[in-house]
Amino acid sequence: MATIKDVALRAGVSVTTVSHVVNGTRHVSPDGRERVEQAIRALGYVPSAVARSLKRNTTHTLGMITPNSSNPYFAEIVRAAEDRCFGAGYTLILCNTDDEPRRQSMVLQVLAQRRIDGLIVVSSGDDAGLPALLAGLEMPTVLLDREIDTLPCDLVETAHMNGALLATRHLATLGHRRIACIGGPRGLVPSEQRIAGWRLALAEIGAGSGHTPEPEADELLWHGDFTSESGYACMHALLRHTPRPSAVFVANDLMALGALCAAHECGVDVPGDISVVGFDDIELARFSSPPLTTVAQPKQRIAALAVDMLLERIEGRRADPRKVVLQPELRVRASSGAAR
Numbered sequence: 001m002a003t004i005k006d007v008a009l010r011a012g013v014s015v016t017t018v019s020h021v022v023n024g025t026r027h028v029s030p031d032g033r034e035r036v037e038q039a040i041r042a043l044g045y046v047p048s049a050v051a052r053s054l055k056r057n058t059t060h061t062l063g064m065i066t067p068n069s070s071n072p073y074f075a076e077i078v079r080a081a082e083d084r085c086f087g088a089g090y091t092l093i094l095c096n097t098d099d100e101p102r103r104q105s106m107v108l109q110v111l112a113q114r115r116i117d118g119l120i121v122v123s124s125g126d127d128a129g130l131p132a133l134l135a136g137l138e139m140p141t142v143l144l145d146r147e148i149d150t151l152p153c154d155l156v157e158t159a160h161m162n163g164a165l166l167a168t169r170h171l172a173t174l175g176h177r178r179i180a181c182i183g184g185p186r187g188l189v190p191s192e193q194r195i196a197g198w199r200l201a202l203a204e205i206g207a208g209s210g211h212t213p214e215p216e217a218d219e220l221l222w223h224g225d226f227t228s229e230s231g232y233a234c235m236h237a238l239l240r241h242t243p244r245p246s247a248v249f250v251a252n253d254l255m256a257l258g259a260l261c262a263a264h265e266c267g268v269d270v271p272g273d274i275s276v277v278g279f280d281d282i283e284l285a286r287f288s289s290p291p292l293t294t295v296a297q298p299k300q301r302i303a304a305l306a307v308d309m310l311l312e313r314i315e316g317r318r319a320d321p322r323k324v325v326l327q328p329e330l331r332v333r334a335s336s337g338a339a340r
Helices: 002-012 015-023 030-043 047-056 072-087 100-112 130-137 158-175 187-208 226-237 253-265 285-286 299-314
Strands: 061-066 093-098 119-120 143-144 154-158 179-183 221-223 249-251 275-280 293-296 323-326 329-331
Touching: 002 015, 002 030, 015 030, 030 179, 061 072, 061 100, 072 093, 072 253, 072 285, 072 299, 093 100, 100 130, 100 158, 119 130, 119 299, 143 293, 143 299, 154 299, 158 179, 158 187, 158 249, 158 275, 158 293, 158 329, 179 187, 179 226, 179 253, 226 249, 226 253, 249 253, 253 275, 299 323
Parallel strands: 061 093, 061 119, 119 143, 143 154, 154 323, 179 221, 179 249, 249 275, 275 293
Antiparallel strands: 293 329
8 A cells, every 4th residue: 555655755755745735734836736646646545534634633524323223214314414424525423322321421432532523412311421421522512303401512303392283283183082192212302292292282172172181191192112113012002992092193103103013913994993193204104004194304404404503613613502493294194084
C-alpha cells in the first residue's frame, strides 16, 4: 500500500507539500499540486482518515443509537438518516441497544472512543443514568422520538398523543364505542402518550353521548412491548374478553400485524367483526391482509431534521437547544370499517 512518502518521492516534493494538497491546509503552486495529484492517482494512494481527523479535530462521522434495529420503523428512520448524512459528506455509525439500558451505556462509551462528531439517540426504556452519561460526553446530541426532560439538547419527535386521538376518533366516526387499546411498554414516553390520546378520545365519546363510557378504559387496555409477538398475544386475550370490543387501536404497526394474525387464527373477520388501527405506517402496513389503517409518522422528515439539527450544532450555526414536534396523519385502509 502506497504511503505519503511514496507520493512525495514520485512527485518530487516534500511530505509536507503532499499533506497540504491532501488536507487543503495551505496554498500549493498549480504545478506542485498537479504533480502530487498525478502521483496519488498513479500509486492509488488513500489518505489515512484517522490521521486527517486528528489533524482537523473532526471525523465527519456521526453516531446513531436505536433500541431495536429489527423494528421496521427504526430501520426506515435509519435508512433516511444515512441518506441525509451521505449527502452532507458524513458517515453514520449505527448501534442497536435491544432496549437494554446497560448495553446503551456501553455503546455510548464505544462511540465516544471513536471520536464521532455528533450523536442521534433513540433512548432505551427507563435508563435513569442516561442524562448524566450524555451530558458527560460533551458532544452535540439530538434525541429522536423519545424525550428526556432533564437533558437540554435538541429533540425531534411526532405528536404521539395527537396520533392516537386521530386513530380513535376515526373509529368513533365509524360508529364504534367499545374501542380497546393494545399499548406499548409501561413507562415509555411515546407509549404512555399514545395511550393518553386513546383515553382522551374515549372521554370525548362519553361526553358526546351524555354518559361515561362503560366499561372503564382500564378494562379495555392491554400492554405489549412493540413486537409482533406481543400484539398477537394481546389480541388473543382481547378476543376472549366479554363483551368483545368492536375495534382496537394498536400503539404500533408491528403489534397490529400480530393482532391481525391472531384475529385470522380465531376466525374473526377484520374489519367485519373487529376494526384495527395501527401507528407508524411502516412499509409492510400496506401489504398486510387486510391492508392496515394506521397513523403515519413522517419518518423521512424526522430523520432529515435530526441530521440537519445535529450538523447545525457541529458547525456552530446554532447553540440553543431546539425542539421540533411533527404532526402525524391518518392513512385509512381496509382494516377499519363501520361498526355492526
